[in-house]
Amino acid sequence: MMYKSIFFDLDDTLWDFSGNAYDSFSEVYAHYDFDQYFDSFDQFYSIYKEHNARLWIEYGNGNITKNELNRKRFFYPLQYVGVHDEDLAKSYSDDFFELIPTKSKLLPYAKEILEYLSGKYRLFILSNGFRELQFRKMTSAGINHYFEKVILSEDIQIHKPNPEIFYFALSATQSILSDSLMVGDSWEADIAGAKGVNMDQMFFNYSGMEELSFKPTYTIKSLKDILSIL
Structure with a gap:
């Protein structure tokens, strides 16, 4: 060999990851009733993904820490639609991180x-x-x-x-x-x-x-x- x-x-x-993340975000989105802030789940997820990709590049280049990466990527979609609630962002990020590693796809x-x-x-x-x-x-x-x-x-x-x-x-x-x-x-x-x-x-x-x-x-x-x- x-x-x-x-x-x-x-x-x-x-x-x-793509499939499991989509499923996890969809569940968390529904749990927090994010329809009150976003037109649809797809709007929320597209906002998240675009900004998340940029932040991962910054993280990979050593420009931001792991904690900064996680805080910014979960808070950004809410900020984008005018919701400046960091506690809400922290709660849904905690739930996401608890949920996604249970996915098996x-x-x-x-x-x-x-x-x-x-x-x-x-x-x-x-x-x-x-x-x-x-x-x-x-x-x-x-x-x-x-x-x-x-x-x-x-x-x-x-x-x-x-x-x-x-x-x-x-x-x-x-x-x-x-x-x-x-x-x-x-x-x-x-x-x-x-x-x-x-x-x-x-x-x-x-x-x-x-x-x-x-x-x-x-x-x-x-x-x-x-x-x-x-």
Whole structure:
């Protein structure tokens, strides 16, 4: 086998973050009767997602702290519609964080692929997600037992795509760079990050991204495609 260690991103690579987040926000929106503030759930969620994406870039670049990220991203949609109630924002963010890790939706073929790879390769998670959530997500989805170790950006306060987190992951798992593969859906964090340390990459391009700045080692559009590669 060409590889011995396979590093997986978690959110939107294996665990369906987009779907689980949508479901969680929908439930919290209904619980707090946010129709009194927003025209619809879709309006609320589109406001949240757009601002959240910008804040995660700031967080990844080290410009804001984790606490600032969470405070700003949950408060912003309410501010946008003229509701300046920070206690309300804190309450619904607390409920969201309690709810989302209980969701178990995975990307199609995730369990089948992990079962196929298990025993053939050493499997690890390499994620920028929060420690208090990632382990609960994996347990809820029933995939935690496939992985020898979970490496999180919070372990060293450095985020993908910074080379240091990849070197840390290799060291922490006693993996060799030439025997390792990074699998992820984020072009910048997972694929460009891995290439930056000369680690082979598998780009899970389910969104159909077309303009790529380089050709990754592998590109897949479904996790099922892994069967014909590994």
